[in-house]
Amino acid sequence: MGQWQFHTPEGVIDYLPEECAVKRSLESKLRAYFLTRGYDEIETPGIEFYDVYAGSEVFTPQETLFKFCDHKGRILCLRYDGTVPAARLAATVCRDAEPPLRFSYLGNMYRFNESGGGRQREFTQGGLELLGLDSPDADGEIIAAAIGSAQSLGIRDIQVSIGQVSFFKGLVEEWQLSQEDAENLQLKIDTRQTVALDELIRRLGLSENDRAVLEIMTSHDGNIDVIDKLKRLVDYPGCIEALNNLQAVLNVLDDYDLMSYISIDLGMLQSINYYTGIIFKGFTYGLGFPLFSGGRYDGAVAAFGRDLAATGFSIGINFVMSALRRQGSSETKLQPAVRLVYEQDMRKKALAVSNEWRQRGLRVICQSKQDSALDKVDLTAYAGGIEEILAADGLSSRLIAFMRDDGDVQFFTMGVKHQ
Amino acid sequence: MNKTLTIALSKGRLADQAIELLERAGYNCEAAKEKTRKLILEDPQTGMRFIMAKPADVPTYVEYGAADIGVVGKDTLLEEGRQLYEVIDLGFGACRMCVCGPNELKGRLDSIANKRIGTKYPRIAREYFEIKKRESVEIIKLNGSVELAPLIGLADIIVDIVESGRTLEENGLTVLETIAPISARMVVNRVSMKMKADSINPLIQAVKRQLQEG
Numbered sequence: 234m235g236q237w238q239f240h241t242p243e244g245v246i247d248y249l250p251e252e253c254a255v256k257r258s259l260e261s262k263l264r265a266y267f268l269t270r271g272y273d274e275i276e277t278p279g280i281e282f283y284d285v286y287a288g289s290e291v292f293t294p295q296e297t298l299f300k301f302c303d304h305k306g307r308i309l310c311l312r313y314d315g316t317v318p319a320a321r322l323a324a325t326v327c328r329d330a331e332p333p334l335r336f337s338y339l340g341n342m343y344r345f346n347e348s349g350g351g352r353q354r355e356f357t358q359g360g361l362e363l364l365g366l367d368s369p370d371a372d373g374e375i376i377a378a379a380i381g382s383a384q385s386l387g388i389r390d391i392q393v394s395i396g397q398v399s400f401f402k403g404l405v406e407e408w409q410l411s412q413e414d415a416e417n418l419q420l421k422i423d424t425r426q427t428v429a430l431d432e433l434i435r436r437l438g439l440s441e442n443d444r445a446v447l448e449i450m451t452s453h454d455g456n457i458d459v460i461d462k463l464k465r466l467v468d469y470p471g472c473i474e475a476l477n478n479l480q481a482v483l484n485v486l487d488d489y490d491l492m493s494y495i496s497i498d499l500g501m502l503q504s505i506n507y508y509t510g511i512i513f514k515g516f517t518y519g520l521g522f523p524l525f526s527g528g529r530y531d532g533a534v535a536a537f538g539r540d541l542a543a544t545g546f547s548i549g550i551n552f553v554m555s556a557l558r559r560q561g562s563s564e565t566k567l568q569p570a571v572r573l574v575y576e577q578d579m580r581k582k583a584l585a586v587s588n589e590w591r592q593r594g595l596r597v598i599c600q601s602k603q604d605s606a607l608d609k610v611d612l613t614a615y616a617g618g619i620e621e622i623l624a625a626d627g628l629s630s631r632l633i634a635f636m637r638d639d640g641d642v643q644f645f646t647m648g649v650k651h652q
Numbered sequence: 653m654n655k656t657l658t659i660a661l662s663k664g665r666l667a668d669q670a671i672e673l674l675e676r677a678g679y680n681c682e683a684a685k686e687k688t689r690k691l692i693l694e695d696p697q698t699g700m701r702f703i704m705a706k707p708a709d710v711p712t713y714v715e716y717g718a719a720d721i722g723v724v725g726k727d728t729l730l731e732e733g734r735q736l737y738e739v740i741d742l743g744f745g746a747c748r749m750c751v752c753g754p755n756e757l758k759g760r761l762d763s764i765a766n767k768r769i770g771t772k773y774p775r776i777a778r779e780y781f782e783i784k785k786r787e788s789v790e791i792i793k794l795n796g797s798v799e800l801a802p803l804i805g806l807a808d809i810i811v812d813i814v815e816s817g818r819t820l821e822e823n824g825l826t827v828l829e830t831i832a833p834i835s836a837r838m839v840v841n842r843v844s845m846k847m848k849a850d851s852i853n854p855l856i857q858a859v860k861r862q863l864q865e866g
Contacts, residue, residue: 390847392846394846425840427739427740454853518847521715521717522843
């Protein structure tokens with residue numbers, strides 16, 4: 234017997250009844266919410282060929298994938314996200330479906346993350362993919378759905394930062410930066426290393442005007458007037474197009490009445506090789522990581538041979554659970570089951586009664602008296618009947634029902650027996 | 653909602669200098685100056701809470717959002733490679749991260765084909781040699797007195813921080829290449845930067861002003 238017999242691997246956990254009930258309740262709320270927005274759920278396999286993800290190496294570095302081999306020696310990996318499989322599906326089995334396609338997913342993803350603070354190596358993620366539309370309205374739809382999802386799960390304080398990676402790409406093109414300089418600049422902006430950024434600006438010989446642009450990109454005020462400020466400073470076509478697109482998406486969000494949640498952050502430059510336009514992240518208190526994130530990745534489906542624009546987002550159920558716990562929000566309580574105890578000769582009747590109760594919505598355990606070890610507890614007669622129990626919201630877990638010899642049922646509450 | 657600002661400090665000299673700087677910037681840090689063995693020092697009146705952490709743990713606290721702000725050396729940041737906002741170079745604790753070795757290797761570092769490197773900073777060493785110089789190397793992780801390694805033949809060279817260079821000199825070693833300048837940095841959790849912008853932005857501005865005025 235191996236020494237790991239009593240352990241679970243790093244980054245995965247067992248969900249015990251209480252927590253599992255909370256998780257399931259959040260999952261079903263999220264599913265219901267996705268349906269109301271008109272997105273159809275898909276379920277892709279938990280296992281994919283490694284080649285499915287190898288095309289997006291910048292976004293899914295190979296060391297973050299759980300890999301193994303099939304019987305023919307081909308490399309497989311566990312599902313890393315919901316987006317890449319959805320893109321595969323849209324370009325292959327659904328290649329003839331008329332766009333736009335609206336897909337939702339909810340399932341477990343696997344990554345070699347460092348775990349902690351709500352981060353796991355196996356985690357549950359839900360998300361939406363809107364494929365085949367490249368309008369600001371489509372971006373707005375996805376951002377609105379992301380905010381709505383978090384709200385439907387009980388998260389109240391939400392802040393969303395929106396960026397547009399084409400703005401940075403426009404600068405790189407205009408300044409004709411080498412790939413190395415561009416990557417360096419991207420990192421310095423994304424991590425707000427203002428001092429190192431100053432040095433880099435000097436080394437690249439950028440003008441005062443360009444410096445001012447980068448200063449605005451790395452500032453933290455998030456105000457939407459940065460769009461106008463930047464328009465006064467740059468006239469590079471790529472950048473102007475990006476700013477106009479950002480403004481158009483904000484106009485959509487204004488019509489959704491969501492502007493109070495929004496701030497602008499043009500310095501968000503993670504995974505810019507993957508994102509092609511709008512990028513956004515949602516934040517809340519008590520969680521060190523973004524609650525949800527998404528954006529436009531028009532290359533994702535194209536990588537599978539179908540030219541289809543794509544925008545989407547994902548939200549982590551485990552992150553939502555951590556945030557709700559730390560924000561002290563009330564959690565779903567697991568509705569306790571009523572125990573119906575019978576003497577052997579009343580079994581048939583008891584089984585029938587318990588089925589009837591189940592049909593009326595109660596959780597019922599039906600158990601013989603011998604198996605019930607009731608001599609250790611003190612039973613007190615309970616005044617109410619089954620109707621009252623069905624009406625009650627938070628049923629006591631200490632309730633027990635007895636099937637008497639005459640077939641009538643009597644209710645008791647259990648206490649600890651005093652000696 | 654919880655608006656307390658939690659600041660993680662690297663126990664030791666960096667913490668003292670950080671507290672002094674924050675005070676000059678107009679923040680009351682009496683709580684943090686208490687001579688005590690307590691690890692969490694809180695002042696409900698100012699809404700500030702200080703955590704005294706091991707330097708290598710500061711980036712972790714901040715990345716996970718257990719602290720909103722941290723003060724930590726750039727060497728630790730490079731070694732930990734966390735996702736953070738690195739907002740200010742505080743200037744103090746200045747030194748350099750260097751590749752060092754015996755004097756006779758000066759200018760001839762490339763003459764060793766398979767380098768064995770002794771270091772407290774395996775990640776920095778690996779990134780410098782493997783990514784920047786595209787060279788496979790053997791890293792030997794050590795925990796202190798790294799200069800010993802080349803002297804007794806455990807490693808060919810070392811990667812370590814150099815302040816004055818005296819320890820190197822006295823042991824017949826010298827700086828062969830400089831990897832990066834090092835000093836203390838103020839880092840901020842990416843979520844706190846958004847959710848607590850009202851209190852963090854003014855703090856950053858006040859500290860920057862203080863640094864400019866010297």
